[in-house]
Amino acid sequence: MKVGFVGAGKVGCSLGKLFSDTQHNLTGFYSRSISSAQDAADFCKSKRFQNLETLVEESDTVFITVPDDSISEVWDSVKHMSIAGKMICHCSGSLSSNIFKDIEETGAFGFSIHPLLAVSDRYRSYQELPKALFTIEGDADHTPEIKALLEGSDLKYTVIDADVKTRYHGAAVMCSNLVVGLIRAAQDELLACGFSKEQLGDAIAPLLLGNVKKVLSVGTEAALTGPIERGDIGTVEKHLKVFEGIDRQVYKTLSLKTLEVAKAKHPEADYSQLELLLTNQED
Numbered sequence: 001m002k003v004g005f006v007g008a009g010k011v012g013c014s015l016g017k018l019f020s021d022t023q024h025n026l027t028g029f030y031s032r033s034i035s036s037a038q039d040a041a042d043f044c045k046s047k048r049f050q051n052l053e054t055l056v057e058e059s060d061t062v063f064i065t066v067p068d069d070s071i072s073e074v075w076d077s078v079k080h081m082s083i084a085g086k087m088i089c090h091c092s093g094s095l096s097s098n099i100f101k102d103i104e105e106t107g108a109f110g111f112s113i114h115p116l117l118a119v120s121d122r123y124r125s126y127q128e129l130p131k132a133l134f135t136i137e138g139d140a141d142h143t144p145e146i147k148a149l150l151e152g153s154d155l156k157y158t159v160i161d162a163d164v165k166t167r168y169h170g171a172a173v174m175c176s177n178l179v180v181g182l183i184r185a186a187q188d189e190l191l192a193c194g195f196s197k198e199q200l201g202d203a204i205a206p207l208l209l210g211n212v213k214k215v216l217s218v219g220t221e222a223a224l225t226g227p228i229e230r231g232d233i234g235t236v237e238k239h240l241k242v243f244e245g246i247d248r249q250v251y252k253t254l255s256l257k258t259l260e261v262a263k264a265k266h267p268e269a270d271y272s273q274l275e276l277l278l279t280n281q282e283d
């Protein structure tokens, strides 16, 4: 399989480097700017293409690794080329292969192939990619070829349906970007308690890292501790009295979700009063 990349950014460079190092199957890069394509080609010991047509012609699998908003624009050019039998892939988490409109008429096969990883560096992130789970979504008959491509670089994958892509991406946002929002809420409340900015890391890190480690090793139910699990209504009531605005909403909503975990862990316990407090709409 000969793989070419349109878009020599973080994901293009990282996947390209991995394919090149492990499978020697990289044709090269075409990008909006010549310099990006040249840098990526040098980094991955491959070719810089002057135009999209030649890259597509010389590759039998084309990864369109441009920003999400530009994928259909690139596809609009690619679909008029001679692409029968080729695999056309993008790496967006939120978009499915349906973005490749009318692909059936071209004889090509469409996929979205998404690494569950923040790819932050053009030249270093490729080392992290083998830790990530990739999702493959697209043409069922030709999925085995995509699986073989990922297996060839020791990448882990699972196959998902196009109609769950939005939900899947939302879930990924919950355990990545939204954690940032949650940490900011805790930081703001600690600052309101008089902590200095410099102390925030020391205050938060052991709690946060310890919890993440525990949840990942033993699961949500076994890892759960704290006032929600204990059914400690007095404490939760006091927290709700001091928090205001968005931080209060965050606390309340996540407490309700945490209550689901507590109920599953202790089916015999009566959490009804706590649930009443947390579902009270009066504020």
Ligand SMILES: NC(=O)c1ccc[n+]([C@@H]2O[C@H](COP(=O)([O-])OP(=O)(O)OC[C@H]3O[C@@H](n4cnc5c(N)ncnc54)[C@H](OP(=O)(O)O)[C@@H]3O)[C@@H](O)[C@H]2O)c1
Binding pocket: 006, 007, 008, 009, 010, 011, 012, 030, 031, 032, 033, 034, 036, 037, 065, 066, 067, 068, 070, 073, 074, 090, 091, 092, 093, 114, 115, 116, 117, 118, 119, 120
């Ligand atoms: N970064 C992540 O954490 C991450 C994780 C998973 C999936 N993804 C997905 O991976 C894809 C690429 O994201 P990225 O983070 O690699 O973006 P990026 O670093 O911004 O790179 C995008 C590249 O595409 C080039 N480009 C833009 N428009 C183009 C066009 N019309 N034709 C040709 N090249 C064009 C850019 O231009 P220049 O030539 O000017 O450099 C740039 O090199 C997106 O679909 C994204 O959702 C990203």
